[in-house]
Amino acid sequence: MYYIYKQIITFFSILALFGCKSKKERSEINNTLKKPNIVLINVDDLGWKDLGFMGSSYYETPNLDKLAQEGMVFTNAYAGAANCAPSRACLISGLNTPRHGVYTVSPSDRGHKKTRKLIPIKNTKHLHDSIYTLPQMLKSGGYITSNFGKWHVGNNPAKQGIDYNVGGSGKGNPGKNGYFSPYNIDFIEDGPEGEYLTDRLTNEAVSFIEKHKDTTFFVYMPFYSVHTPIMGKDSLVEKFKTKKGHEGQNNAEYAAMVASMDENVGKLLNTLKTKGLEENTLVIFTSDNGGIRAISHQDPLRAGKGSYYEGGIRVPLIIKWPNHTKPNTTSLQVVSNLDFYPTLQTIAAPVKKAKVLDGVDLNSLINTNQNITERDLFFHFPVYLQAYKKGKDSSRDPLFRTRPGSVIISGDWKLHQYFEDGAVELYNLKTDLGEAENIAASHPDKVNELLNKLEQWRSDTNAPIPTEINPDYDLKFEQKQSIIKK
Structure with missing residues (x-):
């Protein structure tokens, strides 16, 4: 009862305050309320x-x-x-x-x-x-x-x-x-x-x-x-x-x-x-x-x-x-x-x-x-996106900006997982913001920790993973296409 009474008093106090203020001052009061x-x-x-x-x-x-x-x-x-x-x-x-x-x-x-x-x-x-x-x-x-x-x-x-x-x-x-x-x-x-x-x-x-x-x-x-x-x-x-x-x-x-x-x-x-x-x-x-x-x-x-x-x-x-x-x-x-x-x-x-x-x-x-x-960030990309300009994208390979995979950022650590070949890349963004040195091989425990987090998140969100092999894939053709002419 006291709470309701207090709100009524506050309401009428504001009305009274409005009546005593200039138009500009009333506008400022209104801005604090809405x-x-x-x-x-x-x-x-x-x-x-x-x-x-x-x-x-x-x-x-x-x-x-x-x-x-x-x-x-x-x-x-x-x-x-x-x-x-x-x-x-x-x-x-x-x-x-x-x-x-x-x-x-x-x-x-x-x-x-x-x-x-x-x-x-x-x-x-x-x-x-x-x-x-x-x-x-x-x-x-x-x-x-x-x-x-x-x-x-x-x-x-x-x-x-x-x-x-x-x-x-x-x-x-x-x-x-x-x-x-x-x-x-x-x-x-x-x-x-x-x-x-x-x-x-x-x-x-x-x-x-x-x-x-x-x-x-x-x-x-x-x-x-x-x-x-x-x-x-x-x-x-x-x-x-x-x-x-x-x-x-x-x-x-x-x-x-x-x-x-x-x-x-x-x-x-x-x-x-x-x-x-x-x-x-x-x-x-x-x-x-x-x-x-x-x-x-x-x-x-x-x-x-x-x-x-x-x-x-x-x-x-x-x-x-x-x-x-x-x-x-x-x-x-x-x-x-x-x-x-x-x-x-x-x-x-x-x-x-x-x-x-x-x-x-x-x-x-x-x-x-x-x-x-602090929380982890997750990214999931189970599709392909071709290169914007071959050899100029600074991507993992010259043909695609992204191949199917997932990414987790956890504190200073960032892990990329690729679905085509199961490869992983691990970076410490605090010391390597440019993601130049993949340190996955030297930090197996951190890789496993982040992979487990990724797998749990994908399970929680029902994230689909592509597994069907493309019958049109041609390794020799891919290798030929990947050559960057100088």
Whole structure:
């Protein structure tokens, strides 16, 4: 009874306080009472080191560098998978790949059939309708939901919890010459000829925020940039042609795309500020997977998009939540895009919650910088993904970025297991971030420990393992194809 009485007194005290304050002060009080708006920016194929605040001296990202100073930067952040469809499926579902079956961009039998020893597991193209998505959960928490850009986990975001959509469908890239209007993607009207897609998507998001500033909203901003085709604005391309590159970062077209993306992130953040929404908006900035090695190097990380070496799965991450995250802080904690769903679910307090989630709630970390309980990360890829550019991917072999296998990261240790030949690779990321020296032979106990963990996890998640031999496999053909001509 006392508790109810206390709540009534608090309620009327707040009403009285509102009556005594200015309009600006009342707005600030209201922001402390309502749930925060959420802006989730998910850039396509942006590498871990393709930003100024992550150490690049070639790419120019002043707006994101400023955001990094205002929020918390995570240097050990991972995507749920090494390429776009499975990573986005993990983010939107909160489930690891064996639970939703999206392992790659279909089909799963990529590469020449004579070079694949196994019949890969059949891929699931999109999230099944039965999966309770992140936007659906947020709607249950009172949020108006929106998507501006690449959806890729279903043909129509409206059927998966999105109230307002521009440009999102099952398509994974903007198509040939697709960064300039007239466009090739769905759910968007053509703009003036030559309009840049990244600009257009941001303008649509800004209009949405202005219209819904008095509500509680979720803006999902999955830019098609910086995915291929590599197309930047001419003026920016010319600018970067005159700038000296560094350590495999020297592509002027790509740099122009990064610069446009950064400019538009700045425009989005400035809208939040000018509309008085900044203080009560949680902003997450990340990438869906690593960058393409042949376009931009992520040294010291090995390989890139499509590989389960660090260059393919480690991604940039900033979280800014005023009065919650401490500005200009860096976290060394291992986190994953699987963690976004449980974190936002705690904040949204929905009527209906997800029954199963594979990530962890990061609220204690982003609110008080308190370390979360250490856990292992698992990756499962029972399919094939061919080389992006033979001999340039820094992969295990020149024909594939990834062959079927699983990976576990446990503390400083990382183990790769391959299904074709049963081989394992063991690295200590603390001393060998570039995964250059396989130390499996000298650490048999650690190998067995991690293999046992992997096997238990695969059993718990019903992860399928390909075992059927491919009758078309030809060793001599494979060996001939593997030769790299100088």
